Amino acid sequence: MERGWEPGEPGWEPGEPGQLGWQRGGPALGGRDLLALAVASGAAAWATWAVVLMPGFRRVPLRLQVPYQPSSPRQVANALTLLRGRAGKTVDLGSGDGRLVVEAYKQGLRPALGYELNPWLLCLANYRAWRAGYHGKVSFLKKDLWKVDLSDCNNVIVFLAPSVKPLLATKLLAELPDGARVVAGRFPFASWTPSSTLGQGLEQVWAYDMKEVRRAVQSSAQGSLV
Numbered sequence: 001m002e003r004g005w006e007p008g009e010p011g012w013e014p015g016e017p018g019q020l021g022w023q024r025g026g027p028a029l030g031g032r033d034l035l036a037l038a039v040a041s042g043a044a045a046w047a048t049w050a051v052v053l054m055p056g057f058r059r060v061p062l063r064l065q066v067p068y069q070p071s072s073p074r075q076v077a078n079a080l081t082l083l084r085g086r087a088g089k090t091v092d093l094g095s096g097d098g099r100l101v102v103e104a105y106k107q108g109l110r111p112a113l114g115y116e117l118n119p120w121l122l123c124l125a126n127y128r129a130w131r132a133g134y135h136g137k138v139s140f141l142k143k144d145l146w147k148v149d150l151s152d153c154n155n156v157i158v159f160l161a162p163s164v165k166p167l168l169a170t171k172l173l174a175e176l177p178d179g180a181r182v183v184a185g186r187f188p189f190a191s192w193t194p195s196s197t198l199g200q201g202l203e204q205v206w207a208y209d210m211k212e213v214r215r216a217v218q219s220s221a222q223g224s225l226v
């Protein structure tokens, strides 16, 4: 069989289309190949999403799925400054690798616990607690934050996407006691007025006292009736 030259070999010259030596870079991709490639890339992206990033989220509607993005050390410090001096049950809704819960416990906020659905992150959070010497002192529960009862929580930390904040505001208003404080990171609750805030840009955190939030919501509801 006739053997063509490899590019770079002595005597190799680019040929004409149809001659030996042309298309040395491999056959061009056809429509079917491109379709297969697109399907394979889509399947790989879906598998990464389902197995690594969002396992445990099958029952959570897509519009409420918030991916993991850990707080920066500055965000953690700012959030905990706004909870300084407080007491009572402290929860992080979507606790990720547990950094906020461990720091809250360190600051004396007890009991401190996190709700999280991603099993990898739950493992990481438990490891973090163990490394800090708090194994068995803080808790990370595999629970959907939309389904937990918050009526006995005094301090609630939320580092979640702005898209879920309106629905979360309704849940917090319905369940939290008047004495509770909510600390939100990265994005504020658009319809609530914060009692205090700390930091700039993405490091900014906002504190909301439920009694005042309720009063404002009720008076604006009454105002819209007259």
Ligand SMILES: C[S@@+](CC[C@H](N)C(=O)[O-])C[C@H]1O[C@@H](n2cnc3c(N)ncnc32)[C@H](O)[C@@H]1O
Pocket (backbone or CB within 6 Å): 060, 064, 065, 066, 067, 068, 069, 070, 071, 092, 093, 094, 095, 096, 097, 098, 099, 100, 115, 116, 117, 118, 121, 143, 144, 145, 146, 159, 160, 161
């Ligand atoms: C933006 S990350 C914040 C993680 C952590 N609070 C921090 O600030 O480092 C949001 C976390 O919420 C978790 N999450 C999202 N939806 C949830 C749900 N319905 N129930 C429990 N956890 C949820 C995600 O897995 C993710 O770890």
